[in-house]
Amino acid sequence: MIESTDDGKTQPSVGDVNCHLICTVCKGYLVDATTITECLHSFCRSCVVPHVAEFHQCPSCSVPLSTTKPFSQLRRDYTLQSIVYKMVPRLARNELDRRKQFRQERFAGASKMNNFVEDSKAEECYLQSFFAPNDPISINCEFGLRANLGKDDLSESGSQQQQHRRFFRCPADLPIGHLVKFLRNKFNVTDPATHKLEILYNGRPLAPEYKLSDVAYIFSWKEREPLRLWYRISPTIK
Ligand SMILES: [Zn+2]
Ligand SMILES: [Zn+2]
Structure with missing residues (x-):
């Protein structure tokens, strides 16, 4: 506990708890603290997400994480973050x-x-961007044919492709899976048994559990321009 108690005990100084407030990856105070549920090690979300995406393990103790859904073992740690901000108010400001x-x-x-x-x-x-869950992220979602990302069964003229460009402003915490659902409804390809709909960044398909902020962290996206995503629709191969 960091609150002062009735017997007159005072708050611990930042020095007492400093090591728990520091991210071992960037050596700075935790920003958007995120804890690995397997080992309870905490890092800045922008530090741990790229590491976990690439190595599927904890940056501190190397505990192995799921290779298919490593992000399911990350939890935003609001309590820890509020402690950091309480102890280091200058950081929050x-x-x-x-x-x-x-x-x-x-x-x-x-x-x-x-x-x-x-x-x-x-x-x-x-x-160097950090995102709170409700921070807006502008995204530009384009139909995949323009990037020659793969052969599609939908052949369209340029102007039709233009119509398939969508701009959104979404909360940083929005999972890619929600965007997939939205596009499936939009283009009436709601059945995964007949059509596959993928969202990609730089040709890399994004896992549905990635949040927009995770994509920004993994690919070091800067807020200069909208986050550029591609989507492609292909018939499911039987
Ligand atoms: Zn960090
Ligand atoms: Zn660990």
Whole structure:
């Protein structure tokens, strides 16, 4: 417990609990703390997600995680994060300021954006994005034929393909699976027995349990432009 008690015990200093508030991957204070349910080690979500996606194990103790659904063993740790923010209020304030400032500039117009893109090092720090569950992520979802991602049974003209480009603004916590469901309904291919609908980033199919923020973390997406996803629909091979 970190609250002071009736017998006059005071709060522990940051130093006392520091090691529990630090992410062992980036050595910084935890941001968007995420705990591996197998071993209870905690990391920043942006640190643990790319590691787990690639190695299917804990970055600290290497406990093996499911190779098919490693993300099912990650839990957002709101309690731990609130402790970090309580103990290191400056961190919470910085993070909120950073987001506010970034979003103001993001929507202030392209010219301002271009000036600021010139200093690439500052940009990298500035744009290192962390997402709270309800932070909006803009996505641009395009039909897969344009990227030559695979042969489809749907052959269409350019203008028809254009119609298949969709812009969304979704909460960072939205699972890819929900997007799949939405597109299945939209294009009337709701039956997985007849059609496969995949969502891809840079040609890589995304697991339905990935959240948009996970995709951003895994592929180091910066908020400069909408997250560009592709979808492809193919008949299910019997
Ligand atoms: Zn970290
Ligand atoms: Zn571990």
